[in-house]
Amino acid sequence: MEQSDLMVRRIKEGTVIDHIDEGKGLQVLNALQIDGKDGSLITIALNVPSGKFKKKDIIKVENKFLKDDDTNKLAVMAPKATINMIKEYKLVEKRRVSLPNEIDRIFRCANPDCITNSTEHIESVMDVINKEGMVLKCRYCARVLDVTELKYN
Numbered sequence: 001m002e003q004s005d006l007m008v009r010r011i012k013e014g015t016v017i018d019h020i021d022e023g024k025g026l027q028v029l030n031a032l033q034i035d036g037k038d039g040s041l042i043t044i045a046l047n048v049p050s051g052k053f054k055k056k057d058i059i060k061v062e063n064k065f066l067k068d069d070d071t072n073k074l075a076v077m078a079p080k081a082t083i084n085m086i087k088e089y090k091l092v093e094k095r096r097v098s099l100p101n102e103i104d105r106i107f108r109c110a111n112p113d114c115i116t117n118s119t120e121h122i123e124s125v126m127d128v129i130n131k132e133g134m135v136l137k138c139r140y141c142a143r144v145l146d147v148t149e150l151k152y153n
């Protein structure tokens with residue numbers, strides 16, 4: 001049994017985000033605004049051995065279930081992640097993240113002259129034009145966006 005399986009089992013209610021790319025765990029925490037301020041138990045495991053030569057990060061958060069925006073952020077930042085939903089100590093749902101066709105609001109366009117970066121308060125809309133290659137395109141200014149450089153709102 002892998003150590004990560006034990007971590008999955010010990011939570012009562014909440015979410016275990018598994019298979020986060022090595023080194024991305026803290027970034028994911030930040031993006032999902034998981035800060036522990038509500039007093040919930042949070043466990044973060046970085047560099048957990050996964051397979052022979054690989055490592056992964058794992059985040060376990062009690063009393064939190066991910067919303068669509070959270071899942072979309074994850075799909076961009078940690079495309080290999082799996083979301084495990086736990087209720088009464090049982091794994092009730094396990095799914096992989098996947099990129100939607102369109103991502104609204106959560107990321108800021110990289111083009112400083114884009115209308116979504118002006119004072120007009122227009123929310124960003126990005127089309128996912130290549131899911132495999134993770135290529136996004138701003139619907140307003142047509143800039144092709146590198147997901148590793150995106151800043152989230």
Ligand SMILES: [Zn+2]
Nearest residue numbers: 109114138141
């Ligand atoms: Zn734009």
